[in-house]
Amino acid sequence: MTAKRILIVEDEKPIRDLVAFGLRRAGYEVSEAEDCRSARASLVDQRPDLMLVDWMLPDMSGLELTRSLKRDKETEDIPVIMLTARAEEQDKVGGLEGGADDYVTKPFSPRELLARIQAVMRRASPAGGEDVLEFEGLRLDDSSHRVSAGDAEVALGPTEYRLLHFFMTHPERVFGRGQLLDRVWGGSTYVEERTVDVHIRRLRRALEPFALDRLVQTVRGSGYRFSAREG
Amino acid sequence: MTAKRILIVEDEKPIRDLVAFGLRRAGYEVSEAEDCRSARASLVDQRPDLMLVDWMLPDMSGLELTRSLKRDKETEDIPVIMLTARAEEQDKVGGLEGGADDYVTKPFSPRELLARIQAVMRRASPAGGEDVLEFEGLRLDDSSHRVSAGDAEVALGPTEYRLLHFFMTHPERVFGRGQLLDRVWGGSTYVEERTVDVHIRRLRRALEPFALDRLVQTVRGSGYRFSAREG
DNA sequence: CCCGGATGTGACAGAACGGTGACGGACCCT
DNA sequence: AGGGTCCGTCACCGTTCTGTCACATCCGGG
Numbered sequence: 362m363t364a365k366r367i368l369i370v371e372d373e374k375p376i377r378d379l380v381a382f383g384l385r386r387a388g389y390e391v392s393e394a395e396d397c398r399s400a401r402a403s404l405v406d407q408r409p410d411l412m413l414v415d416w417m418l419p420d421m422s423g424l425e426l427t428r429s430l431k432r433d434k435e436t437e438d439i440p441v442i443m444l445t446a447r448a449e450e451q452d453k454v455g456g457l458e459g460g461a462d463d464y465v466t467k468p469f470s471p472r473e474l475l476a477r478i479q480a481v482m483r484r485a486s487p488a489g490g491e492d493v494l495e496f497e498g499l500r501l502d503d504s505s506h507r508v509s510a511g512d513a514e515v516a517l518g519p520t521e522y523r524l525l526h527f528f529m530t531h532p533e534r535v536f537g538r539g540q541l542l543d544r545v546w547g548g549s550t551y552v553e554e555r556t557v558d559v560h561i562r563r564l565r566r567a568l569e570p571f572a573l574d575r576l577v578q579t580v581r582g583s584g585y586r587f588s589a590r591e592g
Numbered sequence: 593m594t595a596k597r598i599l600i601v602e603d604e605k606p607i608r609d610l611v612a613f614g615l616r617r618a619g620y621e622v623s624e625a626e627d628c629r630s631a632r633a634s635l636v637d638q639r640p641d642l643m644l645v646d647w648m649l650p651d652m653s654g655l656e657l658t659r660s661l662k663r664d665k666e667t668e669d670i671p672v673i674m675l676t677a678r679a680e681e682q683d684k685v686g687g688l689e690g691g692a693d694d695y696v697t698k699p700f701s702p703r704e705l706l707a708r709i710q711a712v713m714r715r716a717s718p719a720g721g722e723d724v725l726e727f728e729g730l731r732l733d734d735s736s737h738r739v740s741a742g743d744a745e746v747a748l749g750p751t752e753y754r755l756l757h758f759f760m761t762h763p764e765r766v767f768g769r770g771q772l773l774d775r776v777w778g779g780s781t782y783v784e785e786r787t788v789d790v791h792i793r794r795l796r797r798a799l800e801p802f803a804l805d806r807l808v809q810t811v812r813g814s815g816y817r818f819s820a821r822e823g
Numbered sequence: 824c825c826c827g828g829a830t831g832t833g834a835c836a837g838a839a840c841g842g843t844g845a846c847g848g849a850c851c852c853t
Numbered sequence: 854a855g856g857g858t859c860c861g862t863c864a865c866c867g868t869t870c871t872g873t874c875a876c877a878t879c880c881g882g883g
Contacts, residue, residue: 519859535737553861555841558843559860562841562842583750586736749871783872783873787871789830790871812830812880
């Protein structure tokens, strides 16, 4: 596997340099941006595997940047770690709610940062590299974000897509609603667990025309399972 | 779902009280310990779903407690959140490396603490690879939550599943009804002991079609045993 | 062989659980 | 602003599960 790419978005040069230095030494490929505009530019040609985003930026708050990234299909699954100087929980929780995968409070040590980065990356890439997943005639092409059954297109909302993607990369295994929230919605969301049911329902409905809703199975008292075998 | 149990290990009473109060108000069932020794005692009878462990404790550092918990099979998957005084990040990373699932820096707000707790609980038990139990042609795959005999699926209710799982991990041993209630139903439930009989019956009935009900044996006057040998 | 306590078993009512449609709000595109 | 999409929550409902009871049955001791 090639070196992981990390994009740092931070306006204060000393900090940026320090972090970049530490990360390069740890074997990452690092690019830098000092505001949101140039960050977006960098995103186009070098799709980073992870982003470090400062809270305070000259043109736009890092929180907003993160939010907009998480809204875009193209960038939504780039993990983001927020860097914040403010210690108030208000900001912390806000950062998490904004879609950041984690946050680190300044001042931080390189060691802590590295630990966070590794943790977030691990969480973000559960299975290896296949771009096209296939299962019982159901095809999911991750590069084009398309799902098809036979030769018909399956229309899915963003959440249903992520849910199906997660299931297809983790078949034959039961996941509790909480685990699904953690791994499909993202570790830092808090929504009702029953919300999962609703999205399961939506996914099933989308698969119904192809009689593939049977793949999404309920395990009463435990959660859901994606499997070809009936059960 | 029954209320989640949280064990607080913290020597400073004011803080402990405050946290306990907040958590109870949030609907958790809270027990408290002021040092590692009594924490261990509490672990025995009330298996908590999550622990909050202070960094500095009178008898032993919270880090060590966490480490030792994570080394023990019996307790390794109880999530731990460390509480640390506004200290060096060195400690933070140490806390994570020691096996803690997260940490919160004092002073912290109830909101932050709750957010962390929920996140950690959701993440709990992402356990790794295969864990398949096999016994006399009876297979129980815990990760997919399936039970099969030969190539046929065995249909079990949640409680029967847990019961069988417990038996298969503790074969050749007699358990009294009380012990089974403790370990299968969970320490803090109150039900009649005869309830066990009924579920034993249900489990046996499910295994009957495969002539495997013989594995669930009655030991008159003592309880039940899961064993291949007759008698 | 009979008795008494222990266990097996079917039935049942209430609780728990999951399925589902609807709704209002946030956001996006025009 | 208007229409559309998606999302999270809720309320309601049928189904499944659970704990308990009552009665049948079994077993060992006297």
